[in-house]
Every structure is written in C-alpha cells, then in structure tokens.
Amino acid sequence: MACRALTLTTIMKKHYTIPFFIPHEGCPHKCVFCDQNKITGQDQILPKKIPEKIEKYLTTFPVSDAYVEVGFFGGTFTGLSIGKQRSFLLPVQKYIKRAQVSGIRLSTRPDFIDETKLKFLKAHNVKCIELGVQSMSDKVLSRAKRGYASKDVEKACRMIINNGFLLGFQMMLGLPGSAMQDEYFTARKAKELGASQVRIYPTLVMKDTVLADEWREGKYTPLSEKEAISRSVKLLLYFSGKDIKVIRCGLHPSEGLLNGNSFLTGPFHPAFRMKVESRIFGMMLDSLLENKREDIRQISFNPQDEAALIGYRRENLKRMEKLTGSKQNFFTPDAKVPRRTLKISPPLQSLKKQAKDVQ
Template sequence: MSKDYYIIPIFVPHFGCPHDCVFCNQRRITGLSTDVTQDYVKKTIEEHLATFPKRDIVVEVAFYGGSFTGIPKEIQRELLSIPLEFKNQGRIKAIRLSTRPDYIDDDILNLLKEYDVDTIELGVQSLCDDVLYESGRGHNSKQVYMASKLIKEHGFNLGLQMMIGLVGDSREKSIFTGKEFIKLRPYCVRIYPTLIIKDTYLEKLYHQEKYKPLTLEEAIDISTDLIMLFEYNDINVIRVGLQPTENINFGKDVIAGPFHPSFRQLVESNKYKILLKDYLDKLKLDYDGKDLTIYVHQKNISNLVGQKSSNMKYFKDRYNFKNIRVYKKDLPKDIVELNISNTTLKLDMKYLTGQYVKGI
C-alpha cells in the first residue's frame, strides 16, 4: 500500500463468533471487551479523519476481529450504514471486514453488497483439516474453498489470513496452505505466526508441555518462504506478524512464541540474505579481500542491510569481503546492483525469487 493509503480500524472483539479457537482471546488481542455501537463507529471514523492530511488520500474503514458476518443481520446493517454514509460523502474510499469461511453464503454477500463493502478477509489459518480440527476452528477446508469462490463471484476483493505454527502444523503444511492460497488468487494475504496469548486453551497446552511454539528463527524461515511464494505470484502480503500493542508484548499478554515488534522486517531481511547468498554462491568468484558495493532503491536499504547490519556481517564473514557499502540509487524496487572490484552486476530480485521458489 502506498504512503497515501490510510486505514481506520474498527475492532469488534469476538463479536459474532461463538467459537473459541485454542489460540484466540480477542479481548486481549484487541484490548477491547465491550460491544461496538453506531456511535462508536462514527466517532472513531471522525477522530481518525481529523488526523489525516488534507491532500488527496485513500481512506478505508476496516472491521477487524471477531466474525463480522456472524453478527445478527440487523446489527450488521447498523454498523455498515455508518461507513457507507462516509463513503457516499466521498470522505472514505473503501470498506473492509473480516469473518469466518463458514459464515459466508449468498444472502450474507447480498447484504454486504447492499452496503458497498469492497473487501472480505477470511480467517482461514490453515487448509489442512487436521490442523483446523486441532485448533478448534469449527470449519473445514472445503468451506474455505466454497466461501472464497462465492466472494469472488459476487465481485468482492478476497483476502485470506493464515497462521503458522498451529497445533499439529508443520513447515510442510504451512507451505501447502500457502500454495493453495495462490490457487485461490486472493487480492491480499496476511501471515501470522502463532503466539501463546494469556487465558487461551493454547496457554494451557503449553504449560502441560503438549504444545511447543515455533522459535523466532523457525517462524522467520517459514514466513520468508511464504512471502516469496506470494510475491512471486503477484499477491499482496499486507501483514506479516501480529501488530505489537500495549498488551501484545512479552511481559504483558504474550506468554511465549515467535513474537518480535519488527517481525516483518526480519522476514524481508532474511529474503535478501537468502537471494543474495544463492546468487553469490552460484557466481563462484573469488571474493576474498575484495570490496562489495551494493546499490538499491531507497525503500529497500534497511531490509537489505538487516537489523544491526546483520546481513552485512553475514556476507562479510561468509565471503571475506574487505568492505561492504550500501548506497541508495534510483533503481526499480526489484533491482539490486552489485559492484565487486569494478565489476558491475545487476540482479532482478523477482527473477531470483522465481528460481528460489521452484525448490519450495
């Protein structure tokens, strides 16, 4: 999403969802425990709009948390009528909501179309039925495929959310889910590593030593493969990792799991490390004692360098470069330019990604 894109989040914690998935405590995740009203929605939109720049921007209202289409229809209408009013006035551009795959049918989609909803995100989590069962999801993979098909047939943008490291999950199962997502051709996806949140059944399993969360390194590696699969197939990954809040942090409501406040940057940096390593290895040049200069689009510098220059240290140690320098350059975002002792090499990162994902 561009810098001129603004989202107004409306959290509807556990509203409309009778299921208690093993990993879920929406009140702690959202920090809210009260019902959402029309007045609350209107006030939230007005307050956010007041803080946005006055230039030409794109604003989207998004109903997050819970299962929106599980709410009684009269309440759905009440809540959706507020952003629709703002949309008709030209003050917002789009409306988005999230729900469960088993809470989608023709009647529901007709209602959402009536209120000019643009994007429907499905909390899928996995497309492996054993993982869905162990997680207490209450739906199966077939319902995901059916709901996705209906959403697209009714003309909505389809968003899909997945989790990695669930009970019974594995790297192979997560990659399978990612590849199945690609077949469904969603408008966007989200990737969430499973965290153990306070007062969930997953916390109980963890203390009973019946569940072991992914390490941070494992979560980064799996997420890196997934993000490369999605990006190579031109699917927008709009979030990787749960957003840190006052409560979503270690020492607060996160008991254990691969949490990091900058998780996506760790994943993006790992992507650069993997692709550049593969490229430099295949060149089979003598790098010992030579200088490496890297030119990259300004927005990609921090991801390429890595947190605390971790990638630069890695390449220096692996290839024994004398010096490594990184500079911004007016290049396409997918292009990285390397200069090794006056030899210039231009790398197409999308092409390298395509070569890499063949082995996933």
C-alpha cells in the same frame, strides 16, 4: 474489471486503513489458540463514535493522494445480527459518497459467508473480505478446533470472488500438527482461490487457552523465532512471485504482548516482519558471497527497502563487509528498482529468480 481498476488505484495511491474493532459477542467455537475473554476486553468501537474517528484520521493525510478504507476487525463481522452490521456500516456511507473513503474491508470466518450476507455487504460498499482461514489442511483445522473444513473455505472464497469482492486470506504458522508443507499448501490454495492479499500470523501461546495447557503438558511446542522467520521468508517469496500482497507478517504488538500480561511463549517479536524482510535481503547478499562476487561496484535498491536491506541490527551491512573486506558503502537508492529486488552492477540475479526457486 472493477477489481482490476481497484487494484491499479491501490498501487498508485498511498493506502490508509482507518481501523475499528467490533464488539466480540461470544463465539460458539473454542479454537485452541484463542482466549475469548481477552478479545472481548479489547478497545472496541460504538457505532456513534465512528464519524468522529474517521474525521480525525482524515485530517492526518492528504485525501486526494490516498486510497482510504475503513476496516472492521477483531470479530466475526458477518456473525453479528444484520441490525448490528448495519449500525457499523451506515455511518461510513456519507464519507464514501463524498469520495473521502473508497470502501470498507472487514474480517470474518469462512463459515459465516453466504449469498444473502454478501449481497448485504455489497449494498453497503464493502470491497474486501478477509477470511480467517488459518490453514487449508483439514488435519490442522481439526486439531486447532476451528469448527470448519477446507471445503467450507473453498466455498466461501468462490462466493466472495464471484460477487466481485477482493479476497484476503489470514493464515497461521506453527499451529499444532502444522508443518511447513501444510503452510505452503495453504499459500498455494490462497493463490488458487483468488486471494489478492494475505496476513501471516505465527502461532503464539497466550494465557488461558487450550494451547497454554497443551504447552505446559508438553503436547505442543511453538516454533522457534528462527523457524518462524524461515517459514515466513519462504511464504513471502512465494506470494511476491504471485503478486499477492502480504499486508501483515507477525502479530501486532498489542499491549498484552508487549507487557507480557497475556503472552506466554512463542515467536513474537515487535519487529518480526522487519526481521523476515531483512533475512530475504540477507539471502540475496549470501548468494553474492556464494558466487564470489568480489567485483561488485554498486548495489541499487528501492528506497522503501532501506531498513530491511541494512538489516536487523545492521546484519546485512556486516555481510557486505565480509564479502568485500571493506567498509565501503555499495548501496545506492533508486526508486526505479522494484521492491525486494537488488540491481547489481555488474548484473546478477534478482529476487524474482529466488522466488521461482521456492515454487
């Protein structure tokens, strides 16, 4: 019941996460895609600096209209000592008591979850736990040297849900040995295990990783951008049809990715999600072309989808010109139209129909 109430609040209010990167204290694993030295060099927070950053953020939006969370990312939170975890969680508590912050989210590994850890997190107002699952295929997990199996993920998810937390799933596309069906299987498992939100990350080849060596030796080929977008489209449609929120699709364009210092190759684009959303609207417009809908008078869309509807480099506007043979603007913003849906006049199918088609 508590989770349901939280979900409704989240929908009604604008959502803000005040992000902190926790120190990376060395990791006993060696996932093929990870350069631990690079992670350790990230801009990490000291506990005493937490209040200053929260207060700064709280001046940037109207708190009464916002659902504000503090997020701890970048490492295995529950792998830190209890003392360290407490030192990060305690400075947030006074903002929760004052109702300026609603709760805390954090990310961790599936094999660093147990009942004692969850009890501790619950007592410190953690509401959402994001698991770096990456894949539910044992073959893919083993090849990526993640150090746990799918049954460990299942166990962790059940404990998280049974203890009343929201569950987030982080999954990767294009890991070595991972085909679309493995990723679709992971998506279905996310639903089955109770995830309410997902992050999707295409695998990139970064310097000083095992994957970089495999790529140089011809043992690993990253996904092309086209394939990564195509797989992401299918997953976004699937999750959309299951009311699971995709809170990120594509890696955050950190400095190492933009200036090429740590990035070698792979499907990275700073506007990756925009390209995926744009492709989804492109598919809907293509279906109009296929159905020879030259009789269209108006296409209504949710104003929040405007950029994706117009498309990356206006590709979807060009589609419409092809369909109608004119440069007339048929698009009308309408806040009543659900996200990622087009209301066609005269009527046609919506995204919901397409979401069903890929299930």
